[in-house]
Amino acid sequence: MSKKKKQNLKRWIPCYLMALPCVVYFFINNYMPMVGLQIAFKNFNVRDGIWGSKFIGFENFKYLFASKDAWIITRNTIGYNLFWIILNTALGIMIAIFLNEVKSKMAKKVYQTFILLPYLISMVVVSYLAYAFLSEQTGFINGILNALGLPSVMWYQKANYWPFILTIVYEWKNIGFNAIIFLASLVGISKDYYEAAEMDGATKWQQIRKITIPMLTPTIVMLVTIGMGNIFRSDFGLFYQVPRNQGLLNAATNTIDTYVFRALLQTGDIGMSSAASFYQAAVCLVTILLFNGVMKKFSEENAMF
Amino acid sequence: MNKSSKRFLALSHVMLMLLSVFLVAPFILLIIASLTEESTAIKYGYSFFPKVWSFEAYQYVLRNSGMFGRAFLITIVVTVLGVICGLTISSLMAYVITRRGIPGGKILTFYVIFTMLFNGGLVATYLNYVQIFHINNTYWALLIPNLLCNAFSIMMIKNYFQASIPEELMEAARIDGASEWKIFFQIVTPLSKPILATVALIMGLAYWNDWQNGLYYLDDTSMHGIQNVLNDMNSNAKYLMQFAGSSGATIPTTTVRMAIAVVGILPILCVYPFFQEYFAKGITAGAVKG
Numbered sequence: 055m056s057k058k059k060k061q062n063l064k065r066w067i068p069c070y071l072m073a074l075p076c077v078v079y080f081f082i083n084n085y086m087p088m089v090g091l092q093i094a095f096k097n098f099n100v101r102d103g104i105w106g107s108k109f110i111g112f113e114n115f116k117y118l119f120a121s122k123d124a125w126i127i128t129r130n131t132i133g134y135n136l137f138w139i140i141l142n143t144a145l146g147i148m149i150a151i152f153l154n155e156v157k158s159k160m161a162k163k164v165y166q167t168f169i170l171l172p173y174l175i176s177m178v179v180v181s182y183l184a185y186a187f188l189s190e191q192t193g194f195i196n197g198i199l200n201a202l203g204l205p206s207v208m209w210y211q212k213a214n215y216w217p218f219i220l221t222i223v224y225e226w227k228n229i230g231f232n233a234i235i236f237l238a239s240l241v242g243i244s245k246d247y248y249e250a251a252e253m254d255g256a257t258k259w260q261q262i263r264k265i266t267i268p269m270l271t272p273t274i275v276m277l278v279t280i281g282m283g284n285i286f287r288s289d290f291g292l293f294y295q296v297p298r299n300q301g302l303l304n305a306a307t308n309t310i311d312t313y314v315f316r317a318l319l320q321t322g323d324i325g326m327s328s329a330a331s332f333y334q335a336a337v338c339l340v341t342i343l344l345f346n347g348v349m350k351k352f353s354e355e356n357a358m359f
Numbered sequence: 360m361n362k363s364s365k366r367f368l369a370l371s372h373v374m375l376m377l378l379s380v381f382l383v384a385p386f387i388l389l390i391i392a393s394l395t396e397e398s399t400a401i402k403y404g405y406s407f408f409p410k411v412w413s414f415e416a417y418q419y420v421l422r423n424s425g426m427f428g429r430a431f432l433i434t435i436v437v438t439v440l441g442v443i444c445g446l447t448i449s450s451l452m453a454y455v456i457t458r459r460g461i462p463g464g465k466i467l468t469f470y471v472i473f474t475m476l477f478n479g480g481l482v483a484t485y486l487n488y489v490q491i492f493h494i495n496n497t498y499w500a501l502l503i504p505n506l507l508c509n510a511f512s513i514m515m516i517k518n519y520f521q522a523s524i525p526e527e528l529m530e531a532a533r534i535d536g537a538s539e540w541k542i543f544f545q546i547v548t549p550l551s552k553p554i555l556a557t558v559a560l561i562m563g564l565a566y567w568n569d570w571q572n573g574l575y576y577l578d579d580t581s582m583h584g585i586q587n588v589l590n591d592m593n594s595n596a597k598y599l600m601q602f603a604g605s606s607g608a609t610i611p612t613t614t615v616r617m618a619i620a621v622v623g624i625l626p627i628l629c630v631y632p633f634f635q636e637y638f639a640k641g642i643t644a645g646a647v648k649g
Contacts, residue, residue: 069455072451087478149374151371182620186389186392192400327482
């Protein structure tokens with residue numbers, strides 16, 4: 055190495071030192087587990103650890119995909135995500151349009167505060183809120199049903215209610231997030247368009263269809279693409295905490311993330327859980343790359359890389 | 360304003376008010392449930408208009424403030440430490456990858472971004488921390504896994520640095536012989552207060568609300584923070600009973616659980632209205648430019 059080059063590198067040493075803590079952290083927290091994924095192809099035992107355990111090829115995957123769980127958790131994870139991406143986009147746009155309509159600064163701030171509030175609460179607390187409504191003996195809803203002379207409903211024992219319950223809880227918690235993002239792009243639309251449209255006698259509904267929605271398209275594409283990229287991931291907290299980890303509800307509430315957790319820490323089946331975990335990581339990488347490619351086609355600047 | 364617009368404005372207000380009620384009602388029910396007299400709650404269930412009100416749940420929590428206070432303290436300490444360390448690590452990295460001409464800068468950026476694309480998942484992460492680093496059943500488990508630093512925060516800070524801090528300013532300081540550390544701490548950080556505050560709030564929220572690390576790594580319930588205590592009460596119906604021995608009284612469990620949930624969200628409810636704009640800004644910045 056020439057002297058000049060050496061001196062040049064020396065100049066950058068403080069910068070490399072600044073990057074070091076983060077580099078080390080990502081190495082431990084992210085990169086080591088990536089290498090650790092190989093455990094899915096091994097017969098793990100505690101004594102031999104990740105590296106020493108015996109290689110068994112696709113044995114773990116064979117067991118996983120032979121069980122009917124593999125189908126249920128895949129269906130639930132993708133099904134809920136698809137439905138919620140559509141619902142979230144539609145409701146988010148609607149609320150953002152209403153919010154944008156409000157001219158009073160004070161009122162706008164109050165609404166925004168309420169709308170984001172559920173987003174800030176942990177899923178454990180959300181499960182308490184849901185329990186206050188749904189508890190079999192002391193829940194608010196059963197209280198109303200009983201007062202009307204109707205029998206109580208065993209919410210935590212019947213899986214068929216849960217697609218609706220989870221959807222309501224999910225939208226309750228996340229609706230503000232999307233609304234705020236859509237609002238940010240709505241604020242950027244020039245008022246001139248609407249003034250011109252109003253002069254021509256366009257109704258509000260026509261303005262929304264012909265001006266607002268087309269102007270929001272880049273944001274819609276961005277949010278849908280991010281959602282599609284993450285279609286194989288589920289909110290562990292929502293599916294674990296809100297149904298209170300009730301096995302009876304599994305048909306409607308078991309997703310890849312809850313399955314991996316239960317197999318790892320409750321039944322101790324490391325083979326199955328690592329196979330499911332690998333399955334998720336691999337499919338996720340594909341979907342994220344795929345949809346980032348789609349995003350690049352639509353708008354270069356919003357692509358992640 | 361034409362007639363159609365006026366009608367639409369009225370409709371907007373009505374819809375937003377209905378939405379606000381839908382979003383806030385569960386919080387109100389939770390608070391009222393915690394203020395209901397125990398036998399009333401058992402007999403008639405939680406309701407918005409209980410027949411008998413009572414503070415007994417909170418009195419019970421106060422009498423047992425040792426245990427709940429400890430959980431509260433753990434959460435506060437972990438949150439504060441986590442935000443300080445996480446913010447420092449993230450903003451230093453963000454500064455480095457915005458430095459022009461640094462050899463390996465592209466590789467560093469990729470090193471950060473790749474963590475958004477691919478991750479080892481729960482099993483590999485868990486085995487890594489438990490088998491190799493042995494952080495299970497230590498307080499490190501609450502601080503380190505997944506929460507300390509993430510690519511999204513780094514990218515948010517990086518974007519702000521690039522957009523808002525003039526390159527000439529740093530160049531001038533460099534010519535005057537200022538070190539990288541001095542430039543970072545005396546020029547870059549003071550000019551970036553808005554984004555640092557936003558990222559700190561998001562990180563603080565993540566630490567305050569976290570229960571997963573405690574669930575995965577801590578078996579000893581005495582090390583649990585407030586969210587994990589709430590989780591313990593959910594998963595173990597007898598959790599509250601184990602404290603009955605010391606106080607000798609029966610526990611109003613139906614209402615006490617709600618009172619503890621209220622205590623868990625109280626700090627957020629108190630702080631949030633003042634920082635609402637920062638949160639909203641953080642969400643938009645993170646999503647649009649993440």
